[in-house]
Each structure stands twice: as C-alpha cells, then as structure tokens.
Amino acid sequence: MPSSCPICEIADKVRAKRERRKDARPGELLAAALELFVEKGFAATRAEEVAKRAGVSKGTLFLYFASKEELFKAVVRENISGRFTEWNAEFESFQGSTADLLRYSVRAWWERIGSTKASGITKLMMSEASNFPELASFYQHEVIQPGHDLLRRVLQRGVDQGEFEPMDLKYGVYIVLAPMLFLAMWKHSLGTCSAAGMEIDPDHYITVQVDTILLGLTKRPATGAAPLNAKAP
Amino acid sequence: MPSSCPICEIADKVRAKRERRKDARPGELLAAALELFVEKGFAATRAEEVAKRAGVSKGTLFLYFASKEELFKAVVRENISGRFTEWNAEFESFQGSTADLLRYSVRAWWERIGSTKASGITKLMMSEASNFPELASFYQHEVIQPGHDLLRRVLQRGVDQGEFEPMDLKYGVYIVLAPMLFLAMWKHSLGTCSAAGMEIDPDHYITVQVDTILLGLTKRPATGAAPLNAKAP
Amino acid sequence: MPSSCPICEIADKVRAKRERRKDARPGELLAAALELFVEKGFAATRAEEVAKRAGVSKGTLFLYFASKEELFKAVVRENISGRFTEWNAEFESFQGSTADLLRYSVRAWWERIGSTKASGITKLMMSEASNFPELASFYQHEVIQPGHDLLRRVLQRGVDQGEFEPMDLKYGVYIVLAPMLFLAMWKHSLGTCSAAGMEIDPDHYITVQVDTILLGLTKRPATGAAPLNAKAP
C-alpha cells in the first residue's frame, strides 16, 4: 500500500533519484562530455564545465575518470557503437535500384548520424586523431572499417546488377564518403561561423552530390574502353 | 686560398649568419610556425617552441609578429592566400577544355598545397575554427571565399562553353571541393594511423574523384529536362 | 583537561585553521592586498605576492577575485566606500553647530581613514589614476562623488542655518578637502622621509587648518557686499 504522506513521497523520490543517480553518474558525465567535446573540442572543454553540466562536482568527475584524456577516450568508446548491423540488414533487404539504395543510404546516414550530435564524434576524431593514436586505431577498426565495408557492398550490388560501371571499389567508396564526411566536418567547424550567403543547406547539398555521383557511377553504353576508375597498371 | 685558421672560420660563419639573420628571421619563424601548427594545432603550439625551432628567443618572435594569432595569419598568407592571384592568372590563360582545366586545377592544388605542409592548415582550421572565431573569419575571407570564387569561375567557364550542364554553382563548387578537402583532412588525421590496406594513394584518389565528377558534370544530349542540380522550387 | 599529546594538538590546530579558512579567505586577501597596494602601489604589487602574504597560492587569489583590478575595487569598497552610509547617518543626526559638525567630520575622517592604511588608497589613486582609467572612474563614482556630496551637505547646513557665509559650494568643498587629502598624500610620500623638524603632527595640522577654514567660512556681519566665493560673472 502506497504511503499517502506527501512529504514521505517526496523524500522517497529524492532517495530514489539519488540511488539511481549513483549508477547513472558515469553515463551523465559521458553525455555531458560528448556534448561539450563536440561543441568546443577537446582542449577547450574544461573539466569543471563537464561536471557542472552533469550536475556533479569537479571532484566527482575525477573519481570516475582518471584524467580528461581518459574521459575523452571513454566518450568515444561509448558512442561509436553498433549501428552497423542494423544498417547492414536494412541494406541487405532493400528492394529497388541501387541508385535508390544509395540515395536512401546517404539520407539515412544524414538523419541518424550527420544531423545529430553523433556527427560531432566524427569531427572530433578527425581533429584529435593525431593526438590519440590509440583512439584513432580503435576508431579505425570499429567505425571506419565497417563503414567502408557497408558502402562497398552497396556499390558492389550496383556493379553486379549492371547498374554501375565497374570500378575500383576501394576508392569508389570515397566518392560517396568524402562529400558526406566533409559535410559533417563543415557543420561543426567553419560552418558555424560562415559568412552570409555561404551557409550550406544540407538537404540540397546532399541532393546535388548524390545526383552528380550517380551520373558518374551509372553504367554507360558499352564503348569497349577500359573502366574509367581502374587504377592505371 | 681559404684561411686555415679554425677560429677565423667560425668567426666568419657567425658574422655571415648574423648578417643573413635579420632578413631571414620572419621567414624562419613562419617556417617553424607552419611546422608546429600543423604538427600540434594552433592552441597546443606554444609561442616559445616556435621561437626555439626558429633558433631565436621568445621575445624575438613578438618582435616580428604582434601575437600568436597574427603569426598564424601570416602563416596562412604566406602559404595559401598569396597563391590565389597566381592561380587566377594561370586559370585565366588556360588553353584547352574545361575538363582539362579542372583536372589541372585539382592536380595543381595537390602539388602546391594538398601534398605539402600547407594542407595541415586546412585541417587545423577545420579542427579549431570554432574556438578562434576571429581566425575562422579571417580564413573565411582570405582562403575560403577566394577559393570558392576561383573554382566557381572554372565551373562557370565549363557551363558557358557548353561543356558542362547548367548547375547551381554555389553547390557545384562543393562537388570538387569536398573530396579534395576531405583528402587533406584525412592525411593529417586518421590517415596517419590507417590500418594496413586502407592507405589512400592520393594520385589515384584524385584521378577517381575527378573522373567521376567530370562524368557527373559533363553536358549530356539535350533532354529538355530541368538541370539536375537546380534547387527545387 | 587539555590533551598533552603534541601531535594531536597540531592536528587540531590544522583542522581549526582549515575550517576557519574558507570564510576568512577573502578578508585575509583584502587585508594583504591593502597592505601591499599601499606599500608599493597598484601596478608594482604582484598578485602572487598578495597571495603569499595572505598565506595562499596564486590560484586561490583568483578564486575569490576575478582580476587584480577587481581585487583593488574590493579593497576600496571594503575600506572606503562602505563607510559613507554610516557617516551620512551620523552627520544627519548631528546635534550642535555646523562648525562643530565640520570639526567632528574632519576628525572622524582622520581617525577612520586618514590615520589608517586606508589613506594609502587615496595616495595610490592620485598616483596611478592616469594609468588605470577604469579604476579612476570607479574611484570617482565610488569615493570622490559621495565624499563631495557628504561634505557639500555639511557646508549647506552651515549656510542654511545662517552660520556660514553663502558660498559657491562646488569649490567650497575643496576648502576642506584639499588640506585633508594633502595630508594623506604627504603621509604616504614625502612625509615618510621628511627632514628633521619637518614632521607634521596630524592633530595639530588638522586643528590649524580647520580653525583657519572656519574663520574664513563663518558668517560675518552683513556688509551688503557680494559673497566672497561667488564666481565672477
């Protein structure tokens, strides 16, 4: 039977909150750190501010993370999780032309990563990779490699189905990747202080890029010539 | 006949060095600054270290550059901005198809910027722009704007001469820019610790990108359809 | 019965000291700052030295005061500005002739400001005002203006009650102010190294000045002449 005493209820809530908090602390700190690292970069983010945004004291931060660097590592580890299996499945079961699949893939990336805070991680890794080789390597295996594989399969599907010209797939993935990652970088760096008239509208940017790319990739009437993208012997 | 007195030789060297110094100082400082900014980023580079690498004292640095920010601006002017007039002239007088001009432009960028330490600046600005708004604004005006203008003129030439499809030029420049800037970023960040088999060969990367882009831009037999890149009304 | 264990005693003291600290810090810092500012002036006082004299580290100083200038302002507020409301009340409720009020005011100033370290602030402001315009402006609003107002009311009272001749009050306040501020200046500058026989006895100095001033201000039998201090038309 629930207590009807309002004060007790409040006290219960407070206690509950506190108990929940204890476990949640590292998570709250990581969330706050993600936000701030994305907003201001690693060096410019002050430990105290992370603590404040997580609602704890400076000391507590260092209770859970030995140093700001360790916090940074934890943030990246926490946030580069396994979207890939989900996407793999989606793409695997996609019905329709590969051109449409590519359009869909890019839009999906923008909606789920590019336009969210998660894209800040990309920017962050690009910015700080050289200072954290260990993290960079980690990111390489956990994010970049799977991402490339995914995209390569999309392109392979196009080639296999005769929709795309044969191509050097290793470099082909960059045809799609580069414009997208550039957009993410831009959004978090120079895009924030762009001159008037230079702002990028992401939707239009993506449309233009993908349309052009598709024109470049699409199978052309046979000419007997070697594929354009083949690496010179 | 050379004097064989070792002391005199040393004295001569010292004098010669000293005489050469005054004029060489700014250049030596700029070279040291470029190296360090590229290696460690703007914020993490200490003025004293720049001075030390240039072989002078902390004070001397500030004799030539009023502040660390001014030093950075000078580095940018020396290594990037200064190049635009030269390029403008080159492109202006280019004889040949616009496809060739575009190929030439991209190669020229790679040889003179992309493959040199100067491309570190691009990476650096992307990484730290949001923490140094004044620098970002400077870079915007001094590098990005002129760069866009230059590239826009190249594309415009293609459209005007009937080589390229009509396009939304503002977004068209990103079709060329994004892959190139991504390459520069990559080289200075995750590229430095890439897994085996993932290294990018810049020459091939550029070839693939440009060829694909050109296929996407090139004028197709008239279909009466609206231009692909036109922004939806 | 007191513990005779020496270690315990020390531990107790340390704890006591620590507990007392937090609240006492700003006060200790302000006291140290007052001393050093008065000893060496504003510019020549190093923040670190203030901290050291207060028994804390450099960082701690900036934990309580955002900058050296803010520290100075706090010193002024603590030692001077804060006094005006008290004085206002005293003067407002003063019973007796305005001559006595003036005598009382001047003595009060000497006892509470002039003879204390606080008068060093006056000297300091006079010495360094031109190098720190913001401080000068602060002092102007926080000290000079209220001081003038206070004194003007005293003189006005004398005029209103028919004890003093009508006068140009703006300049009248300087009749009282100038000798007092000169005394403060003197004490902290040349007075510290005065030749034998030239030392000023403040009490006598004040007596002589006030008596003379009062003779000069006191209402004289009507002569029909214009008031002496009226500005010439």
Added chain:
Amino acid sequence: MPSSCPICEIADKVRAKRERRKDARPGELLAAALELFVEKGFAATRAEEVAKRAGVSKGTLFLYFASKEELFKAVVRENISGRFTEWNAEFESFQGSTADLLRYSVRAWWERIGSTKASGITKLMMSEASNFPELASFYQHEVIQPGHDLLRRVLQRGVDQGEFEPMDLKYGVYIVLAPMLFLAMWKHSLGTCSAAGMEIDPDHYITVQVDTILLGLTKRPATGAAPLNAKAP
C-alpha cells in the same frame, strides 16, 4: 668667406646640427623623459618611447643613463632648479599689503609652476617618493625646504606688519601650500578623468582658496584670547 655652394651649406648645417646634437643629447633625452614621466608616470613610461621622442635609438638612451631609474633621478635634478632666489628677490621688494603679496605669490606659482609641466614633477615626486628615498631626500632639501622658507617669510611679514594674526608659522605655511599642491596633484591625476561637472577651474579655485585663507589669517580686533593657531601647551 662663406661657401656659396648650396649643397655644402646643407652639409655644413647637417654636420653642425649633428655636432650640436651630440652635446645636446642628454638634454633632449631629459626633456623627453620629463614629458613622458609627467604624462604617464615612471613605471608606465617605456624607455623606447623616451628615446623615440628624443629622436635617438633605445641604445643611445642607455649610453647616457645607466638605467631607467638613473634617468628619472637626472630628470628631477635637472628640473627642480633655482627659481627660489628669483622669487625671494621679488617678494623681498614687494610693495603693498601682505594680503596682496600672498595673492601675488600664489598666482605667480600657478603661472610659473602649477600650470606648466613643472607641476608634473611635484606630482611625480609625491607619487614615487616612497620608491626612491634618495630622490625624496634630495627633493626635500632642494625644493621643499626652500619653498617653505619662502612662504614662511611671507606670512612672517604679515604678522610683523600687524596684518595677520600671530600664528604657528610651521603649520601656517601648509594653510597656503596644501590647497596649491593639491591642485597640482589633482590636475595630473584624477582631474584628467573627472566626471562631467567636476572639473576644476584653476583660477576660480585659487581665488576661492586664497580669499578664504586670507579671511582666516587676517588680524581680528583684539580679544585678549590666545592666537587660534598656537599649539596647545
């Protein structure tokens, strides 16, 4: 016979100027230093600026003065010269009432010292005396002592001629001195950044002060009472 060659004439002039300069150097440096010390104070005056204003290089300054402190001392020594004998003579031969003599003296001081750059020295000494005890002592003997003596004789004349009440002359001189020196200080410190409506008009200030002082000093009908300014026994 003068050379009629115009070029030679110019060359001669240049040489003459240079030769004259060589001797004049220290003087030019002292003049520049006086100006700058008065304008900005000792600490805030940069050696380079003194040199520039004197038209020489930084190195030359240190050729003539071993340090900035020595320069300061030299400036004071150069500028506190022997106005006193001249004034002594003037006052000695003054025809008229002592009240008029006092008025004349004060006006003379204002015209020749107070309103000129020389008053900057007064301010400077008051400001920096405690940091340069040796200079302070020097100033004490060369300026203050003679000044007091001069003024004391004026007051003595008034007492002797029955124009002024008998008084304690040692403190009497401050009745005149304090308002004047305060004016000089004010002019060079807080007066430069005074709030609107608080500016002092020196002429009016002097008139008010002197008139009031004279009322306080002037012989009153005998009352049998002890002189007001006599030190209490």
Added chain:
DNA sequence: CATGAATGAGCTTTCATTCAT
C-alpha cells in the same frame, strides 16, 4: 562516495637592458 577549496605549472605578452656591428 562526493565535495570544492586549493594548488602550481603553464601560457601569452611586455619591456628594460645588452652587445655585435
């Protein structure tokens, strides 16, 4: 566990002073 006062190394910038020319 959590706190937050305290620390001190580190950073940019200034400027009196030196010294090779």
Added chain:
DNA sequence: GATGAATGAAAGCTCATTCAT
C-alpha cells in the same frame, strides 16, 4: 659614439588535478 635586433625575466591569469573533510 650610435644602432636596433635580440634577450629573458616577470606578470596576470587559467585550469587539470589533488585531497582533507
């Protein structure tokens, strides 16, 4: 003598990290 490029000791302020409570 005269120069001015070069020096390097400070100074104000920041912030990651510690630790007594």
